[in-house]
Amino acid sequence: MGAPKQKWTAEEEAALKAGVIKHGAGKWRTILKILNLVVSCLCDQMWISRLGLLPFSSQDKWRNMSVMANGWSSREKSKLAVKRVHHVPKQEENPTAFYTVAQSDEDISDTKSIVVANSTMQTTGPKRTTVRLDNLIMEAITSLKKPGGSNKTTIAAYIEEQYWPPHDFRRILSAKLKYLTSNGKLIKVKRKYRIAPTSTFSDRRRNSSMLFLEARQRISPRVEKDDSNMLTKSQIDSELAKMRTMTAQEAAAAAARAVAEAEAAIAEAEEATREAEAAEAAQAFAEAAMKTLKSRTPPNMTFNICDAVF
DNA sequence: TTAGGGTTACAG
């Protein structure tokens, strides 16, 4: 009598998972934005109506999926302080069996549900989820304690030592440094950067600018390639060619990465206007990736994107 | 804007 009740597709679930992995459960608005962006190419009106107009849909979906993964019944037990989920031994058609939903009253600092894979997951502190390149730069300069500031090479070396940035990370760093300098956050003297005295570093608006480094850090090396924010047209085609030979699981992983990278690229682009082209390319890749995933329509999409990515 | 409770559609 009213609402037709549209069901979620596997692709949509995959995209949702990717969004949650990247931003954490709870940032539904942000996730929504990314999801709309990535999946819009499907011309799936359901997404437009569901995600565009009903933010709580993704929230509800995630709630359902989480509850399912924990084996609890519908949703009535919202008071779950779960710690570990054992694999459901029954059938293998339960794709979401690896969530560790740390979501109780106050044992975990924030309500950010941590999605954990079963394999090579290093210690991911709950608070370490949002590292920004800006902060890394500040951290580097601060830690290096150079009198006149640190030059780009030194900063890059520091960050590369502490984290696991992509290959052309230095290129992005350059743009970022330039931007921060023009913005007054940094002061550049003789090729050396120092933190501006007055400006307590804080990025005005955006919180969605999660750093691709973060995602990059955990992406297993097997998918480590020449991709990054700076995707060229040919690189995208190359990626797509690879995807066509992928399994559904790998395609899902690629789609997940596409989500992350598109978001990262777009976030960067918003700050450094120079990156607009990169964002476009990354977005194109994301869309293409989703399209590929869509057209594939594997037997029953029982992939676990967490497994696939991490 | 989000967390979380309530409501309704749909499948078994």
Next chain:
DNA sequence: CTGTAACCCTAA
């Protein structure tokens, strides 16, 4: 009828 999933509402 019962359980599940999508949808809706609202306090904070």
